[in-house]
Amino acid sequence: MKVYLIAGELSGDRLGAALMEGLKTLYEGDIEFRGVGGPLMADEGLNSQFPMNELSVMGIAEVLPKYFHLKRRIRECADAVLGWQPDAMITIDSPDFCLRVARLVREASDIRTVHYVAPSVWAWRPKRAAKMAKHIDQVLALLPFEPPYMEAEGMRCDFVGHPVVNEPLADVADVDAFLASLNGAAEDPVVLVLPGSRRSEVTRLLPVFIDVMERLNQERPDLRFVLPVAGPVADLVREMINDMASPPVLIDPSGLSSQEALMRKRAGFQAADIALAASGTVSLELAAAGTPMVIAYDVSWLSRQIFKRMLKIDTVTLVNLVSETRVVPEFIAENCQPEAITKGVLKLLQAPQEQAEALELTMKRLGRGDQDPGLRAARAVLDGLSTSKST
Structure with a gap:
């Protein structure tokens, strides 16, 4: 065949x-x-x-x-x-x-x-x-x-x-090893930062996410930031975070086999307390790992105007849609602003458990088990x- x-x-x-x-x-x-x-x-x-x-x-x-x-x-x-x-x-x-x-x-x-x-x-x-x-x-x-x-x-x-429901999760040993590789105290919260895998997404979103990380550092200096990066945009991301006073730890697949890169990424997802992520399939990966999230996304001005006129739904986050809830906060288009996103992340850090039921329901409806x-x-x-x- x-x-x-x-x-x-x-x-x-x-x-x-x-x-x-x-x-x-x-x-x-x-x-x-x-x-x-x-x-x-x-x-x-x-x-x-x-x-x-x-x-x-x-x-x-x-x-x-x-x-x-x-x-x-x-x-x-x-x-x-x-x-x-x-x-x-x-x-x-x-x-x-x-x-x-x-x-x-x-x-x-x-x-x-x-x-x-x-x-x-x-x-x-x-x-x-x-x-x-x-x-x-x-x-x-x-x-x-x-x-x-x-x-x-x-x-x-x-x-x-969705294949995400049956993809293996990192085990306790992998998560512990990952956490040990990070700076800071073992009890310090880990924030996963996910600005997308496309070059156009990274170029548009990462400057906003960098601003958010810097604001969060001022409010919560105990936070540790981890940024999984897709291979095709690894050099771009590295260049963009180069001037940060406290850059995030990169999970870079370069030089690793695809399986090794996946396992390290999964350990990062499991180890994170919350995530700031671009809209897309990644929200389901986070749900699979049980990681609460804030979603932020933006496109060009022209694309904004077109999408706004054509969109038929009130949320773009798959977890919200599949679970038929609206528990995952979104900062989309003109609302994708560092100050507002920072407040959303800080609020989620105070009550991450509020998303737990929706994450579990999403996985069940997508075929887990x-x-x-x-x-x-x-x-x-x-x-x-x-x-x-x-x-």
């Missing part, structure tokens, strides 16, 4: 790797993978067609300068699929890129197309479901309330759970393939 996959960012790389592992476990014959992915997918046997981080762009204004380059990459991916003729093409998240590839593939072939991660039509741009139905056969959904939106437009949609989501996703893909061949 031949499978072509595309992942455009680190969260997609994790999804792709879990799916690939699941396919290798369930499929009895040989499987060959091609496409675009990151280090975790490479560990599962994918030789990326080009670096995945070329696709890690967020926000309408941020995409515009790279439009022609991205358009060329879309064509290159579609040509690779059409030339190879795989049994299935699986695109993972990054819908603005992936669904354009799928459209070109569908226009020229009947190759089965699967999109992993349902676009958030419940949040904004609801007409996307109808548009993608023209060139997507099957959707793999991470959130339990998503299938009806996809099925209403004629696509098969399987809720497969059920079969591994990677296996569920792989089973859905294989079932979809067999069903399509028999009809």
